[in-house]
Amino acid sequence: MSTVAAMVIESLARLGVKHVWGVVGDALNPLTDAIRTSTEVQWIGVRHEETAAFAAGAASQLSGVLGVCMGTVGPGSIHLLNGLYDAKKSHTPVLAICGQVPSEQIGTDFFQEVNNDTLFADVAVFAQTVTSLGQMPYLLEQAVNAALTQRGVAVLSIPGDIGGAELPKDTTATFVDVQQPTPAHPEALHTAAATINAASKVTMLVGMGAREAREQVLDTARKLAAPMVLTLKAKEGLEDGNEFQVGQSGLIGNPAAGHALESCEVLLMVGTDFPYRDYYPQGKTVIQVDRVGEHIGRRTAVGQGIVADAQLALTGLLPLLDTKPDQSHVRASRDKYKGWSKGQSSLADPAHDSRVIGKVRSLVDNPFHAIRPEAVAAAVDELASDSAIFTADTGMSTVWLSRYVTMRARRRLLGSFNLGSMANAMPQSLGASALDPTRQVIAFCGDGGLSMLLGDLLTAVAYELPVKLVVFNNSRLGMVKLEQEQAGLPEFGTVLKNPDLAEVGRACGLHGIRVTDPGKLHSAVAEALAHDGPVLLDVVTNPEEVSIPPQATIGQAWGFATARLKEVLEAKDKDETTK
Structure with a gap:
């Protein structure tokens, strides 16, 4: 005989699952004991279940294998929610196994009882509770198959008494093969080609759905002489060695990307569901290629949608496209991008504030000569491995990574880019590192994000x-400070009273490094990356650093000036009252 728990773990092992993340608890005891005796699946016990869900989602995004996390009865499962929402919005398959009160107590408002099927209804493509032995392994199969085929979150709640119940020894779960890529309809390709061929200026907006179609994407841009705006998640695989790319749009973008979008006649979107409506150009003919039909037209008005895998669609489209001889559109966009990049590079020089222009600027935005965050990101980019995996907290950490870290060679990139959660970078880095501890994993952490899940x-x-x-x-x-100031509000509620975070890291057993001197930044980054264990590099950076949107409005500029004036006056009032 075997147990339900042993069957679950053995079935997941055959699927390729190597790690299960969570916090142990009574209802999970049969499952964690099955992991204890497994030679193929490792339990990684975290201090907070949110970390478990983020780590499992990160591992799934990197490996393509189902991520698995666990939370015990009630509060333990509730803590999984934020990380599971990130997996949902990242379209990555994750199975959350939740403990539940004993089956005979379900529905009695028992101690810690929570209705998991209701709790997880919005986040999950499948959420069911096992209430009888006869439902296994079938509910496990449905949960895993739903997560894999719909690329989402499945939640399976198992009461402790059922997890420990016996099954026939040969009982096993069988899972479906993942669906094959969707080809494009020939008529849709011919119609799109006719529209593109009739336009003199085409710009491409390319997302992560096209990362596996690098060759086809570049061939399309070359044939159309099209500048290419990349979404943040498309940097991986499409940024390095791309003579057509002009960086990102949106809040983290640059003027060249804005120019490329505004000056085109046809916008060709490939594999992207870029969410920010305000940054799409108006009055253009839009052609969108996406494997998910409901993505077509939900961000901007689309003249034609092609529901297909990006690689298959572009492979079919390329022979139908005319080569455009006029290079002026792509050349103008690239020249703007190079000019902007040059200006950004000067800020990343640790010696920037010691030069004439830097001295003048620092009087306004860096009077205490703190390390500029641009310099931190640039130093990491220079010294990191070509196979490094990067994670980034939501907010300014993502801004600096997007502008200064190049996804060259085999580098990978993760973040909470769709959900926009705080505190994701460190948990995602744990999930990435567990896949391959020999591979360099670097987390760009905000001090606010790191301190949320410091344990x-x-x-x-x-x-x-x-x-x-x-x-x-x-x-x-x-980022909140910047948003307040752009709206004309003085900074409020954003100041953090931090400890020496390097000391905290050392107290936890990491190698802690603290750097406050711009002249010592490079050597500190080198030391951190060379260390063979976990490192916390605490870089004290300039709190007044400004990241200007690519197309700042007059209202934003006026709001920023108004906010700064209010901050100065409030500071003066405080000084007067303390005298």
């Missing part, structure tokens, strides 16, 4: 996960 620094130490946590320590919720 899981201990997880990196306990499981010898050699993550490099680079903390942009500006004692601020930096």
Whole structure:
């Protein structure tokens, strides 16, 4: 005989699952005991279940294998929610196994009882509770198959008494093969080609759905002489060696991307569901290629949609396209991008504030000569491995990574780019490192994000996960500060009273490094990346650093000026009252 729990773990192992993330608890005991005796699946016990869900989602995004996390009865399962929402919005398959009260107590408002099927209804493509032995392995199969085929979250709740119940020894679960890519309809390709061929200026907006179609994407841009705006998630695989790309749009974007979008006649969207409506150009003919039909036209008005895999669609489209001889559109966009990049590079020089222009600027935005965050990101980019995996907290950490870290060679990139959660970078780095501890994993952490889940620094130490946590320590919720100031509001509620985070790291068992001197930044980054264990690099950065949107409006500029004036006056009032 076998148990339900043993069958679950053995079935997941055959699927390729190597790690299960979670916090142990009574209802999970049969399952964690099955993992204890497994030779193929490792349990990684975290300090907060949110970390478990983020880590499982990160592992799934990187490996393509189902991510698995667990939470026990009630509060333990509730803590999974934020990380599971990130998996949902990242379209990656994750199975959350939740403990439940004993089956005879379900529905009696028992201690810690929560209706998991209702709780997870919005986040999950499948959410069911096992209420009888006869439902297994069928509910496990349905959960996993739903997660894999719909690329989403499945939640299976198992009461402890059922998890420990016996099944016939040969009982096993069988899972479906993942669906094959969708080809494009020939008529749709011919119609799109006719529209593109009739236009003199075409711009491409390319997302992560096209990352596996690099060759076809570049061939299309070359044939159309089209500048290419990349979404943040498309940097991986499409940025390096791309003579057509002009960076990102949106809040993290640049003027060249805005120019490329506004000056085209036809916008060709490939594999992207870029969400920010305000950054799409108006009055253009839009052709959108996406494997998910409901993505077509939900962000901007689309003249023609092609529901297909990006690689198959572009392979079919390329022979139908005319070669455009006029290079002026792509040349103008690229020249603007190169000029902007040159200006950004000067800010990344640690010696920037010691030069004439830097001295003048620093009087306004860096009077105490703190390390500029641009310099941190640039130093990491220079020294990191060509196979490094990067994770980034939502907010200013993502801005600096997007502008200064190049996804060259085999580099990978993860973040909460769709959900926009705080505190994702460190947990995602743990999930990445567990897949391959020999591979360099670097997390760009905000001080606010890191301190939210600070306890899981201990997880990196306990499981010898050699993550490099680079903390942009500006004692601020930096993106919120910027949003307030652009709206004309003085900064409020964003100041963080941080401890010495390097000391905290050392107390937890990491190698802690703190750097406050711009002249010592490069050597500190080199030391952190060379260390063979987990590292917390605490970089004290300039809290007044400004990241201007690519097309700042007059209202935003006026709001920023108004906010700064209010801040100065409030500071003066405080000084007067303390005299």
